[in-house]
Amino acid sequence: MSAPDAVIRAVELTKTYRMGEVDVHALNGASLEIYRGEVVAITGPSGSGKSTMMNILGCLDRPTSGEYYLDGELVSSLNDDQLASVRNRKVGFVFQSFNLLSRTTALANVELPLRYAGITKGRTDRARQALVAVGLANRIHHRPTELSGGQQQRVAIARALVNDPAMLLADEPTGNLDSHSGKEIMELILTLNKERGTTIIIVTHDPAIAAQTQRTIRIMDGKVEQPEAAR
Amino acid sequence: MNFTQAIREAIESLSANKMRSGLTMLGIIIGVAAVIAMLAVGAGAQNSITGSISGIGSNLLFVFSGNMQEQVRNEKPLTMDDANAIADPFQAPSVAAVAPVVQGNAEVTFAGETANTSIMGVTPDYQLVRNYELTEGVFISEDDMLARASVAVLGPDLADKLFGRRDGIVGEIIRVEGQPFRVIGLLQSKGGSTFGSQDDVLLAPMTTTTARLIRRTRERIDVIYVQAVNADQVSQASEEVAEVLRQRHRTLLGEDDFTVFSQQDFVATAQTITNVLTIFLGGIAAISLLVGGIGIMNIMLVSVTERTREIGLRKAIGARRRDILIQFLTESSLLSLFGGLIGIGLGYLIAFIVGRVAAASGTPFVPQVSLDAILLATLFSTAVGLFFGLYPANRAAGLEPVEALRYE
Numbered sequence: 001m002s003a004p005d006a007v008i009r010a011v012e013l014t015k016t017y018r019m020g021e022v023d024v025h026a027l028n029g030a031s032l033e034i035y036r037g038e039v040v041a042i043t044g045p046s047g048s049g050k051s052t053m054m055n056i057l058g059c060l061d062r063p064t065s066g067e068y069y070l071d072g073e074l075v076s077s078l079n080d081d082q083l084a085s086v087r088n089r090k091v092g093f094v095f096q097s098f099n100l101l102s103r104t105t106a107l108a109n110v111e112l113p114l115r116y117a118g119i120t121k122g123r124t125d126r127a128r129q130a131l132v133a134v135g136l137a138n139r140i141h142h143r144p145t146e147l148s149g150g151q152q153q154r155v156a157i158a159r160a161l162v163n164d165p166a167m168l169l170a171d172e173p174t175g176n177l178d179s180h181s182g183k184e185i186m187e188l189i190l191t192l193n194k195e196r197g198t199t200i201i202i203v204t205h206d207p208a209i210a211a212q213t214q215r216t217i218r219i220m221d222g223k224v225e226q227p228e229a230a231r
Numbered sequence: 232m233n234f235t236q237a238i239r240e241a242i243e244s245l246s247a248n249k250m251r252s253g254l255t256m257l258g259i260i261i262g263v264a265a266v267i268a269m270l271a272v273g274a275g276a277q278n279s280i281t282g283s284i285s286g287i288g289s290n291l292l293f294v295f296s297g298n299m300q301e302q303v304r305n306e307k308p309l310t311m312d313d314a315n316a317i318a319d320p321f322q323a324p325s326v327a328a329v330a331p332v333v334q335g336n337a338e339v340t341f342a343g344e345t346a347n348t349s350i351m352g353v354t355p356d357y358q359l360v361r362n363y364e365l366t367e368g369v370f371i372s373e374d375d376m377l378a379r380a381s382v383a384v385l386g387p388d389l390a391d392k393l394f395g396r397r398d399g400i401v402g403e404i405i406r407v408e409g410q411p412f413r414v415i416g417l418l419q420s421k422g423g424s425t426f427g428s429q430d431d432v433l434l435a436p437m438t439t440t441t442a443r444l445i446r447r448t449r450e451r452i453d454v455i456y457v458q459a460v461n462a463d464q465v466s467q468a469s470e471e472v473a474e475v476l477r478q479r480h481r482t483l484l485g486e487d488d489f490t491v492f493s494q495q496d497f498v499a500t501a502q503t504i505t506n507v508l509t510i511f512l513g514g515i516a517a518i519s520l521l522v523g524g525i526g527i528m529n530i531m532l533v534s535v536t537e538r539t540r541e542i543g544l545r546k547a548i549g550a551r552r553r554d555i556l557i558q559f560l561t562e563s564s565l566l567s568l569f570g571g572l573i574g575i576g577l578g579y580l581i582a583f584i585v586g587r588v589a590a591a592s593g594t595p596f597v598p599q600v601s602l603d604a605i606l607l608a609t610l611f612s613t614a615v616g617l618f619f620g621l622y623p624a625n626r627a628a629g630l631e632p633v634e635a636l637r638y639e
C-alpha cells in the first residue's frame with residue numbers, strides 16, 4: 001500500500017560491493033516508505049547498512065537493484081546530472097563531520113546550494129535568513145574554524161535547508177558533538193520539522209535521540225527489520 | 232554558477248595557497264618571459280640588420296667574383312674593365328652609377344697614435360652609391376684618381392682613434408703603412424651596424440691604393456657596387472650586369488663565375504637567418520612553457536586529491552559534473568594566465584635590458600615587443616593552463632560523491 005503522500009518509497013533495494021572474490025551485500029532487499037512531514041530514526045548495529053541506505057535515499061549513490069521513488073519520481077534510473085539536480089532541489093544533507101568549506105564564511109557556505117541551483121536574485125538574503133533560522137544571526141561572517149562544533153553543525157543545517165528541500169537526511173548529526181550541543185542540534189532539527197513540515201530522517205546509535213522521533217526503522221544485515229510499524 | 236563567481240572562487244582558492252600558486256606560476260612566468268624576450272630580441276635584430284643593409288645605400292647591387300652555389304673552373308676575377316663595361320649606358324641602360332672597390336686592412340698612424348683599420352680604394356662615384364655625406368672637406372675626385380694622389384677620406388670612428396676629435400682634421404698628414412697621406416675629407420657617421428662599425432674606415436683613390444697599398448695583378452678588384460636608376464629597375468639592372476659579365480668572361484654557356492647580389496637579397500638572407508634563430512630560441516622557450524604546463528598539471532592533481540572531500544560535498548549539495556570541471560579549469564587557466572601576464576612584463580624587462588647591454592657594447596638595436604607577441608603569449612599560456620588542467624579537472628568531476636565524501 002503506498003499512500004499518496006509518501007515522500008520516499010523504496011522497494012527491495014540491494015547494494016552489493018565487490019571486494020576481490022567476495023560480494024559484500026551492504027543492502028539486501030530493504031524496503032521502506034516514509035511520509036511527508038515525518039521524523040524518522042534509522043538505527044541498527046554498526047555495519048548493518050544504515051549509511052548505505054542514507055546515501056541511496058539522498059541520491060548520492062544508486063542501488064544495485066530495486067526501485068526508489070522520491071516525491072513520486074523514480075530516481076534509480078536518473079543519470080549523474082539529474083541526480084545532482086535532485087540532490088540540489090529535494091535533499092538536504094547533514095553529516096557527522098559537518099563538511100563545511102573552511103576557506104569561506106558561514107554565509108558563503110550556506111549560499112553554495114543556491115549557487116549550484118543557478119539562483120542569483122536574493123541569494124544572500126535567503127542564506128542570511130537560513131542562518132538566522134538556526135540561531136546564528138551574529139556569526140554570519142565567521143569562518144568554520146572560528147565556530148564551535150555545535151555552531152558548525154548549525155551552519156550545515158542552514159545549508160541543508162536553504163533550498164527548502166522536501167527532506168533532510170542526517171547521518172549521526174550529533175556524533176561529533178558533546179551531549180549538550182547534541183541536544184541543542186536535535187531541538188533545532190525538531191523545531192524545523194514543526195515549523196516548516198520538512199521530512200526528517202536521522203541515522204543514530206543513540207536510543208535517546210531515536211526516542212524523540214515519531215518512528216524508528218531498524219536495519220539488520222541490510223534488511224529493514226520491522227517494516228511499516230504503526231505510528 | 233556564473234562566470235564571475237567561478238573566477239572569484241578560483242582566486243579565493245588560489246590565494247589560500249599563495250606559496251604553492253606562486254611557485255606553480257613560476258614555470259609559466261619563465262616560459263612566457265623567455266618567449267617574449269626571444270621574439271623581441273629576434274625582431275630587434277632583424278630590424279637592425281635590415282636597417283644597416285638599407286643604410287649602405289639605395290637600389291644597390293653588389294657584384295663579387297666567384298659563384299657561391301656551384302664550383303666553377305677557370306674563374307676569372309673582376310677587373311676595372313668589367314666595371315667600366317657595366318658603366319657603359321649602351322650595354323647596361325638601367326645602371327645609374329658604378330663603383331669598383333678594392334679593400335684590405337692597414338695600419339694607420341698619426342702623431343704616435345696607431346690604428347688598424349679597413350682601407351678601401353674607391354672611385355669618385357663611390358660617394359654617390361654609398362650615399363655618403365661629408366662633415367668637412369671634399370671627397371676623392373677624378374683629379375686625385377689621375378694623379379694617384381696620396382689623399383684620404385676618413386670615417387668618423389677612425390678620426391676619433393687618431394685625433395680624438397671630429398673636426399679640423401682636413402689637411403693633417405697621416406701615415407698609411409708608413410706612407411704619408413693627406414686628409415681631405417671626413418665622412419658623416421652612418422652609425423654602428425650588426426656587421427661592425429661602418430665608420431672605422433679609410434677611403435683612398437683606387438689608383439693610389441692599387442699602386443701603393445694593396446697590390447693587385449691585372450687591375451683586379453674585389454667588389455663592384457652598382458646603383459640602378461630606380462627601385463623598379465633593380466632586377467632589370469641585375470640582368471644587364473650579368474649579361475655584360477657573361478659576355479666579357481665568356482661564360483655564356485656554362486655557369487657564371489661571378490655573383491650579383493641585390494640589397495633585397497641580403498635583406499632576405501638576413502631575415503632567413505634571424506627567422507631560423509627566432510624559431511630555434513622560440514622552440515626552447517616553448518619547451519619551458521610546456522614544462523610550466525606540466526607543473527600546473529602536477530599541482531592541480533595534488534589539489535584535486537587534497538580537496539576530494541570538498542568535491543564530494545559540492546556534489547552532495549548539487550554540483551553537476553560540469554560545475555566541478557569549470558571550477559578546476561578556471562583555477563588552472565587563471566594560474567597560467569596570471570603567470571603569462573607576469574611573464575610578459577618580465578620578458579619585456581629582459582628585452583629592454585638586452586637592448587641596453589647591446590647599446591653599451593656598441594651594437595645599438597631596439598628589441599621590439601609586438602602586440603602580436605603579447606596576444607600570442609596570453610593566449611598560449613591560457614591554453615597551456617586549460618590543456619594541462621583538463622586531466623585533473625576531469626578527474627575531479629568524475630569522482631563518485633559517496634567515495635569522495637568518505638575520503639580521508
Ligand SMILES: Nc1ncnc2c1ncn2[C@@H]1O[C@H](COP(=O)(O)OP(=O)(O)OP(=O)(O)O)[C@@H](O)[C@H]1O
Pocket residue numbers: 017018019024025026044045046047048049050051052053
Ligand atoms: N565502498 C565500500 N566498499 C566495500 N564495502 C563497503 C563500502 N561501503 C560500505 N561497505 C560495507 O557495507 C556494509 C554497510 O556499511 P555502512 O557504512 O552502510 O554501515 P553503517 O550501518 O553505516 O555502519 P556504522 O554504524 O558503523 O556507520 C559494511 O559491511 C561495509 O563494510
Ligand SMILES: [Mg+2]
Pocket residue numbers: 050051052
Ligand atoms: Mg554509517
